Amino acid sequence: MRQAALWLALLVLATLLPAAQVSAEQGDIVFTRSSKEEGADYPPATFPHYVHRMQFKCYVCHDAIFKMKAGADKVSMDAIDKGKFCGTCHNATIAFGPTFESCQRCHK
Numbered sequence: 001m002r003q004a005a006l007w008l009a010l011l012v013l014a015t016l017l018p019a020a021q022v023s024a025e026q027g028d029i030v031f032t033r034s035s036k037e038e039g040a041d042y043p044p045a046t047f048p049h050y051v052h053r054m055q056f057k058c059y060v061c062h063d064a065i066f067k068m069k070a071g072a073d074k075v076s077m078d079a080i081d082k083g084k085f086c087g088t089c090h091n092a093t094i095a096f097g098p099t100f101e102s103c104q105r106c107h108k
């Protein structure tokens with residue numbers, strides 16, 4: 001009887017553990033390309049939501065910089081270079097800016 005309870009506990013753990021890992025990855029928002037600029041085959045940008053939520057209050061970004069809906073903002077490199085969207089902070093002052101060393105930190 002006690003052994004059955006142990007197996008049941010292990011089974012519950014086994015189903016819970018992968019779920020926790022998946023939800024950590026789900027925190028990342030993968031952008032869909034909205035710009036018609038060149039580079040259609042360049043990997044899309046990934047936004048690590050969790051990393052940012054640890055550092056900033058929600059209202060820093062919502063809705064001042066981003067809508068609270070994945071895909072709602074038409075983000076492009078042009079806008080980022082002009083200091084909009086990610087470029088509000090990713091300007092080499094508050095956080096790393098878009099340079100040729102940093103492309104792959106956002107485009108994985």
Ligand code: HEC
Pocket residue numbers: 029047049052053056057058059060061062066067068069070071072073074
């Ligand atoms: C550094 C900026 C930033 C901060 C801080 C931030 N978010 Fe976001 N959030 C984003 C971006 C970027 C998106 C995607 C918007 C897009 O795709 O146009 C987003 C999307 C969302 C979405 C929609 C997700 C979906 O799948 O549609 C929700 C909900 C959300 N945020 C909630 C929050 C909450 C709650 C907090 C605070 C705990 C928070 N955000 C803090 C940048 C931020």
Ligand code: HEC
Pocket residue numbers: 031032033034035036037038039040042043044045075076077078080086090097098099100101102103104105106107
């Ligand atoms: C701070 C994060 C960030 C950095 C750094 C960054 N990008 Fe982007 N980039 C984005 C986001 C967000 C988009 C809009 C979503 C998408 O199209 O993938 C984008 C869009 C693009 C696009 C689509 C077309 C366009 O012009 O919008 C290309 C191509 C691109 N980036 C290339 C680059 C290159 C090359 C670098 C390095 C010089 C770079 N990016 C650095 C976040 C970044």
Ligand code: HEC
Pocket residue numbers: 045046047048051052055056060061065085086087088089090094095096105106
């Ligand atoms: C409110 C300010 C702010 C905005 C807006 C913002 N970021 Fe960031 N981001 C930061 C800070 C601060 C860091 C950590 C400092 C650093 O690495 O330079 C960071 C770190 C990152 C990292 C590295 C995470 C890691 O694992 O270390 C990525 C990738 C990134 N941001 C992508 C983006 C993208 C893509 C956008 C737009 C969709 C964006 N950020 C918008 C402030 C911001």
